[in-house]
Amino acid sequence: MTYEVTVEPTGDVVEVEEGQTILDASLRQGVWLPFACGHGTCATCKCQLLEGDVDLGNASPFALMDMERDEGKILACCAIPESDLVIEADIDVDEDFLGYPIEDFEATVVAIDDLSPTIKGIRFELDHSMQFQAGQYINLDMPGVEGARAFSIANKPSDDSILELHVRRVPDGAGTGYIHEQLQVGDTLQVSGPYGQFFTRKSAPEDLIFIAGGSGLSSPQSMVLDLLEHGDTRKITLLQGARNLSELYNRELFEQLAEEHDNFTYVPALDAPLPEDNWEGFSGYVHEAAIDHFDGRFEGHKAYLCGPPPMIDAAITALMQGRLFERDIYMERFLTAADGAEGATKSALFKKI
């Protein structure tokens, strides 16, 4: 039995297992809540319960006083849901977040392209238009696959009646296996969205860095296309990492854009180019390409990272060592079932990282 906990004011939804605390489930699913002691004595994780029932657990009577219990306050580190919940936590909503409503769509496949040997591009037509922010994702239901799968939207928001997804084949992955092996043009699937807190902070004046790995190009592609379409004049740099030349997809699209727009720079990087690739671009990991391109100094930028967890971690380290910090870094980690929940205890130093 699991319960759904909706965290306001962001609207993030967390699945909490039987007997699991709200804090534990949230942190494991990448939803940050304030916390410190983790065992009910310090009250850093105090939240307001708006709907539903919880077991307050071992909350200390000094950390959660009677009057607060009466007001419906809970400690996320001890509270165990007894129904679906809505809680309000002391977290900030970004002013650039537009909060488009989540809707259900019927999506019909109109094209399937081999973008690379491991990544397919799927193009759907939607039964009605979807409002979303570039960077957000949708959930896709597939026949015979238990549970929805999340995929970032690769098309720009102005193309609102279509949906473009980039899907990498995950070894033994049921969802991506279905898409790679069974999905046909003409099939209709259920889609819900848009979801997520990964979007362009348009009100921020800083120049932008996008770092993409593998099929993590999808969100940055949507974000870059959207910015350029609106005539954004800030400097935009897209760094795309791939193993070898055949995995480096949509290269021509971005080379073309770089020619057309003075403020857009495209830097592809291959970490294992093949001899027949005759690669003359950057050889190495994409975070190394970023260090090389920016001379190790990232101050004064906003950085957007999208891709597998090891790439994100390496990129964060590179950015921080180049003096760009948490408040200027946004990320979307592409987790698969194989990544699982990170076992190690987490320090309270960072919120999102």
Place this chain on the structure above:
Amino acid sequence: MSNRKLNLKDKYRLLTRDLEWEYSYRDYEEIFKQESFEGIKITDWSKWEDPFRLTMDSYWKYQAEKEKKLYAIFDAFAQNNGQQNVTDARYVNAIKLFLTGVSPLEYQAYNGFAHVGRQFGGVGARVACQMQSLDELRHVQTQIHAMSHYNKHFDGFQEFPHMHDRVWYLSVPKSFFDDARSAGPFEFMVAIGFSFEYVLTNLLFVPFMSGAAYNGDMATVTFGFSAQSDEARHMTLGLEIIKFMLEQHEDNVPIVQRWINKWLWRGYRVLTLVAMMMDYMLPNKVMSWQESFEVYFEEAATSLFKDLARYGIEMPAYAATAIEEKEHLSHQAWSIFYNYGHAAAFHTWMPTDQEMDWLSEKYPNTFDKYYRPRYEKWREMEEAGERYYNPTLPMLCQTCQIPMGFTDMENPTLTSYRQSEYDGERYNFCSDGCKDIFDHEPEKYVQSWLPVHQIYQGNCGGAEMEDVLGEYYRINLGVDNLDFHGSPDEERWNAWHNLQPAEDKLKEAS
């Protein structure tokens, strides 16, 4: 979305921003004189993220409610003669050590945060320090009130503030805080806000509070929970100051690294007292020092320093020494106190057979090999009517001020001994950590008020033991000090429990 009520962050910003004055007729540097001399570069205070957002009215409301609860429990404890229901009178000696050694540090923290709160140009940091300062004052008051009940029934509590300033082993925690408070404001925040309140606090408080819970001391458990509920503010402030300094300027990184190295080592040395309390002074044991060190230091610090590595901060070099010492620390500390049991304001004793077996089980690599034989010898002497008291004064480490009783981890029977020369004088240290701290700022540490030196210089009441211990320290000789066996504490405890043993009470009731 536009009609949303203000969230806490906005409310707090509106509350505090009026304190952000424009200084029109004085220079900033003149107003915040201490902000720059340590070499920390702050380029933009507006990047400070308020670690907590608590308005003053809710602060008073919450704290008043906590006090109400807390004092109700103190009253109940007193009315029920709670002092008779602790596991054993030996336990109370842990509380004596806490009151003389730790509670005055809360007062020092109150002073320290009030002082540094004035020194920061950023209003967020100023308000946060002010709130912590108030919390610390509340902590020292509630701790004194919690323990004042024991003062009515046990010896050794009556002169705690006087003793804190003078007694040899209390110079260890006192000099630790004096060192922090005489540093600049940013170093103080790393020393106390980060190293002590964030990294080491669980290692200090959890053992003490669980120790109290396991030994029937409801009053202490309750003030522990009450104080811990304020810790959220303290821990988040400690983290914010570190992030803030590291992000403001890269030149701050090596300075912060040196402070972290220094203050984690300084704090760890102070916690030697906790190690000994856990393994020797609790009749009902919670967990061993080693176990607690592994959970609250090793695991927690590993994840913290993994994250700090992104700023270029490394795990302090001395952490490896602390980890190696975990199987020895408590035994060496208790040996020192047993040696000098006549000069301590609490009682010492040799562990019982059962307790020795517990120590063997918890410390399979070290206890039977290095410490049990020594204890058995001391017990033999005690049984022969020659309880061992060391008649000489020990050499102290110039930095941590602990007697030089720690040993080399490569050869645990050899005293660890380091030396530096400064201005023609030799100075002695217990460890590389303490020596390095001295070597970086010798001008500061040559001024240390070392109790043994002061005694020899004739500054502590006289030439005889009685002058120093009785007159100068105000230890009630023959009462507060010496072995627990034969002490008035023990006698009273036995009297309470023999007068009306439990079986008789039951008979009367039926």
